[in-house]
Amino acid sequence: MTSSRFRKEDMPEPNQSKEIMDRKIEHLKIPLEYNVQHLENYFDDIKLIHHPLPEVDFEDIDLSIKFFNKKISAPICISAITGGHPVSKEINEILARSAEEENIIMSVGSQRAGIEDPALLSSFEVTREVAPNIPIIGNIGIGQVSEEKFNVESFSKCIEMIHADVMAIHLNALHELVQDKGDISYKLFRENFQKIRKKHKIPIIAKEVGTGFNRDLAMELDKLGFDGFDVGGTGGTSFAAIESKRNNFDNQKYTRDPAEIFREWGIPTPVSIIYVRSATQKLLIGTGGLKTGIDIAKSIALGADIGGFAYKFLKSAWKDRKSNSISNTLKEIRTLKNELRSCLWLMNVENIEKLKGQRNKCIILGELYKWLNQ
Ligand SMILES: Cc1cc2nc3c(=O)[nH]c(=O)nc-3n(C[C@H](O)[C@H](O)[C@H](O)COP(=O)(O)O)c2cc1C
Numbered sequence: 001m002t003s004s005r006f007r008k009e010d011m012p013e014p015n016q017s018k019e020i021m022d023r024k025i026e027h028l029k030i031p032l033e034y035n036v037q038h039l040e041n042y043f044d045d046i047k048l049i050h051h052p053l054p055e056v057d058f059e060d061i062d063l064s065i066k067f068f069n070k071k072i073s074a075p076i077c078i079s080a081i082t083g084g085h086p087v088s089k090e091i092n093e094i095l096a097r098s099a100e101e102e103n104i105i106m107s108v109g110s111q112r113a114g115i116e117d118p119a120l121l122s123s124f125e126v127t128r129e130v131a132p133n134i135p136i137i138g139n140i141g142i143g144q145v146s147e148e149k150f151n152v153e154s155f156s157k158c159i160e161m162i163h164a165d166v167m168a169i170h171l172n173a174l175h176e177l178v179q180d181k182g183d184i185s186y187k188l189f190r191e192n193f194q195k196i197r198k199k200h201k202i203p204i205i206a207k208e209v210g211t212g213f214n215r216d217l218a219m220e221l222d223k224l225g226f227d228g229f230d231v232g233g234t235g236g237t238s239f240a241a242i243e244s245k246r247n248n249f250d251n252q253k254y255t256r257d258p259a260e261i262f263r264e265w266g267i268p269t270p271v272s273i274i275y276v277r278s279a280t281q282k283l284l285i286g287t288g289g290l291k292t293g294i295d296i297a298k299s300i301a302l303g304a305d306i307g308g309f310a311y312k313f314l315k316s317a318w319k320d321r322k323s324n325s326i327s328n329t330l331k332e333i334r335t336l337k338n339e340l341r342s343c344l345w346l347m348n349v350e351n352i353e354k355l356k357g358q359r360n361k362c363i364i365l366g367e368l369y370k371w372l373n374q
Contacts, residue, residue, distance in 0.1 A: 017113065017116055017117045017120075020084055020112070020113045020116065020117070020120075021084060021085045021113070021120070023246075024082060024083075024084045024085040024087075024088055024109075024113065025085050025087060026246055027082070027242060028081075028082055028085075028087065028088070028091065028314065028318075030242045030245045030246065031237055031242060031311055031314060032314065032315065032318055034241075034245050035241075036237060036238055036241035036242045036245065037236055037237060037238065037241075037289070037311070038210075038234045038235050038236060038237075038238045038241075038263075038264055038266075038289060039264060040234070040235065040264070040268070040367065041235045041236075041289045041291070042235055042268040042269065042270050042271070042289075042367060042368045042371070043235065043269070043270060043289060043290065043291070043294075043295045043298055044366075045270075045364060045365045045366040045367060045368035045369065046270060046298045046301075046302070046362050046363070046364055046365075046368065047362060047363045047365065048294070048297060048298060048301065048343065048347055048361060048362050049347065049361050049362065049363065050346055050347070051346065051347050051348035053348070054345050054346065054348045055348055055350075056345065056348070056350040058341065058342075058345050060350070061341045061344045061345055061349075061350060061351070062350065062351040062352070063075070063337060063340060063341060063344075063351075063352060064352075065305065065306070065352050065353075067105060067135050067165075067166075067283075067306070068135065068165060068166060068203050068283075069165075070133075070134070070135045070165065072103055072104055072105060072134070072135065073102060073103040073104060073337070074102075074104060074336070074337045074340060075296060075300065075305060075306040075307060075340075075352055076104040076105065076296065076306065076307060076308075076309070076333065076336055076337070076340075077104065077105040077106075077107060077137070077230075077285055077287070077306050077307070077308040077309070078095050078098075078099055078104065078105065078106045078107060078308075078309065078310075078313045079107055079230070079232075079287050079308040079309055079310035079313070080107040080108060080109045080110070080137070080139045080168065080170065080207070080209075080310065081095070081107075081109050081310050081313065081314050081317075082108075082109040082123075082314075083108045083109040083110065083111060083113060083114060083120070083123045083124045083139075084109070084110070084112070084113025084114065084117075084120045084123055084124075085113075085120070085123060086123065087321075088109065088123045089122055089123035089126050090321050091314070091317045091318070091321060092108060092109075092123060092124065092126055092127050093126045093127070093130055094317040094320045094321060094326050094329055095127075095313055095317050095329060096126065096127035096128075096130045096131040096134075096136070097130045097131065097326050098317075098326045098329035098330050098333060099131055099134050099333075100130060100131035100132070100133060100134050101326070101330060102330065102333045102334070102337075103133070103134060104134065104333060105134065105135045105136075105137060105306070106127060106131060106134055106135070106136050106137070107136070107137040107138075107139060107168065107308075108124050108127055108136065108137070108138060108139055108162060109139055110139050110140060110141050110170065111124055111138060111139055111140055111157075111158040111161060111162075112140065112141060112144055114157075114158070114161055115144075115154045115157055115158065121161060124161050124162050125161055125162060127162050128162045128163045135165040135166060136162050136163070136164055136165055136166075137164065137165070137166045137167070137168050137205070138158045138159060138161070138162055138164035138166070138167045138168065139158075139167070139168045139169075139170060139207075140154075140155065140158050140167065140168075140169055140170070141169070141170050141172060141176075141183070142169060142170065142171045142172065142173075142183075142186055142189055143172075143176055143182070143183025143184075143186075144183070145169055145189055145192050145193060145196070146183065146185060146186045146187065146188045146189040146192060147183075147188070147192075148188060150188070150192045152195050152196055152199050152200075155167070155196050155199075155200065156199070156200070159200070159202060164202065165202075165203075166202065166203045166204070166205060166227075166228075167200075167202055167203070167204045167205070168204070168205045168206075168207040168230060169193070169204060169205075169206055169207065170207045170208070170209050170232075171206060171207065171208055171209075172208070172209040172211075172239065173186075173211070174211050174239065174240055174262055174265055174266070175209060175210075175239035175240070175243065177258070177262075178239075178240050178243045178244075178248070178258050178259035178262060179243045179246070179248060179259075180246075180248040190224060193224060193225070194224075194225075197224075197225045203227035203228065203283075204225075204226055204227055205226060205227060205228040205229060205230055205283065205285070206218075206221045206226045206228075206229050206230070207229070207230035207232055207285075207287075208230065208231060208232030208233065208272070208288075209232045209239055210232055210233070210234060210236060210237050210238055210239050210266065210288055211232070211233070211234060211239075211265060211266030211267065212231055212232065212233030212234060212266045212267030212268065212269065212271070212272035212275075212288065213229060213231050213232075213233075213267065213272050213275060213276050214267060214272075214275055215275040215276070215278055215279045216279075218275060218276040218279035218280055219279040219280070222279060222280040222282060226282070227282055227283065228282045228283030228284060228285070229276050229280070229282065229283070229284050229285070230284075230285040230287050230308060231269060231272035231273055231276055231284065231285070231286055231287060231288065231304075232269075232272075232287050232288050232308075233266065233267050233268050233269030233270070233271065233272035233273070233286075233287075233288035233289070234264065234265075234266035234267060234268050234269065234288060234289070235268055235269045235270075235288045235289025235290075236269070236287075236288045236289030236290070236310070236311055237288075237310060237311045238263050238264070240258075240259045240260075240262045240263045240265065241259070241260075241263045243259040244257055244259035244260045244263065268288075268289075268368065268371060269286055269287065269288035269289050269290070269299070270286075270298070270299070270302055270364075270368055271368065271371045271372060272288075273286045273299055273302045273303050273304050274302055274303060274372065276303075277302070277303030277304070277357065278303075283305055283306075284303060284304045284305050284306075285304060285305065285306045285307070285308045286299030286300075286302070286304035286306070286307050286308065287307070287308030287309070287310065288308075290307050290308065290309055290312075291312070292336070292339050293335070293336045293337065293338065293339025293340035293341070293342070293343055294339055294340075294343050295307060296336065296339075296340050297340055297343040297344065297347070297355060298362060300352060300355045300356055300357075301355055301356075301357070301358050301359065301361050301362045302357075302359065302362070303356070303357045303359075305356065307336075309336075312332060313329060313332065316328040316329040316331070316332040317329050347361060349361070
C-alpha cells in the first residue's frame with residue numbers, strides 16, 4: 001500500500017473543497033451502514049438451462065474476453081465508486097491493485113473533484129500508479145458535460161489523470177434531481193458531447209447509475225457517437241435511497257421526501273440489457289444488482305458483454321481498508337470467476353463468446369416476464 005495512507009478517520013483537510021469531500025465520504029458510508037439496495041432484484045426471475053453432461057473440462061472453460069484493445073481474464077468490471085477524498089484514495093488503491101492482480105476492468109468514480117481541486121488528484125491517479133496494465137475507465141457526469149462553461153480541456157484532464165483506456169459519461173438524472181443543488185439541465189449535452197467527440201478518439205461509454213437505459217435513448221446515443229453502454233439498471237444500489245439518508249429534504253416546502261418516493265424508480269437491469277442490446281451492437285456492460293457469477297452469466301446470455309459490480313466491491317474494499325490488505329477484494333473477484341466458470345460448465349458452454357446473447361439458454365419468469373411482454 002502507499003506510504004501516504006490517510007489515518008485521521010475520514011476528516012477532510014482544510015483548504016480542499018469541503019462540500020464535495022463531505023458528499024464523497026457520505027456516499028461511501030451510507031450504503032455500508034444502511035440498506036439502500038432496491039427492493040426487487042429481477043435476476044431471480046431468470047433461470048439458466050442446466051446441461052447434465054458437460055463436454056469441456058472445467059479448467060478449459062475460457063472466461064477471457066477482449067475489452068477494446070486489451071485482453072482481460074474475465075468479463076468483470078469494478079464499477080465506478082469513488083475518488084475525491086483521502087479515504088477514496090485508499091479504496092481506489094485497493095480496488096486497482098486487486099483488479100491488476102486479477103486482470104479485470106477497474107473504473108474510478110466521478111473525476112469532477114480531481115478537476116476542481118488539484119489536492120484531490122491523487123485519489124484518482126493512484127489507480128494507474130498501482131495498475132499499469134489493466135483497462136481503467138474514467139468517469140465524468142452529464143451535469144459537467146452539460147455546463148455552459150464546459151470546456152473540452154477538462155475532459156482531456158480526466159483522461160490524462162489516470163491514462164484512461166475508456167471514458168464513461170454517467171447519466172444520473174434521478175440522483176441529481178433528489179440531491180441538494182443537483183445539476184438538472186442537460187440542454188447543452190449533445191452539443192458539448194460533439195465537441196468532445198471531435199477532439200478525442202478514446203472510446204466513450206454512456207453509463208447509468210441505477211435507473212437504467214431505455215431503447216430509444218440507447219439508439220440516439222449510439223448514433224451520436226458513443227462506443228458502448230453501461231446499463232446501470234435498478235436491482236442494486238439506489239441513489240435515491242442514498243440521498244434520502246442524507247436528509248436534504250426541505251419539509252418546509254413539501255410534505256414527502258422525493259428521494260424516498262422515487263427510491264424504486266427506473267428500469268430493471270435485465271430489461272435494460274435487452275433494450276440496449278436491441279438498439280446497438282456496441283459494447284454493453286450489465287450493472288445494477290448483480291450479486292454472483294451466475295448473474296454475470298445471465299447478463300451475458302441476455303446480450304451483455306461484461307458484468308459490473310459497485311456495492312459488492314465497495315464492501316470488500318472497505319473490509320480491506322480496515323485490515324490494510326487486498327485479500328477480501330481478491331477473494332471476491334476469484335469467487336465471481338469461479339461461479340461464472342461453474343455456470344458455463346454446467347451449461348456446457350466453453351467460452352464467453354458462445355454464451356453471448358443466447359436467449360434460448362434462459363427461461364424468463366415472473367415480474368421480468370411481465371416487463372418484457374408489455
Ligand atoms: C458509493 C457509490 C458511489 C458511486 N459513484 C459513482 C460515480 O461517481 N460515477 C458513476 O458513474 N457511478 C457511480 N456509482 C454507481 C455504480 O457505478 C453502479 O452503477 C451502481 O451502484 C449499480 O451497481 P451496484 O448495484 O452493483 O451497486 C456509485 C455507486 C456507489 C455504491
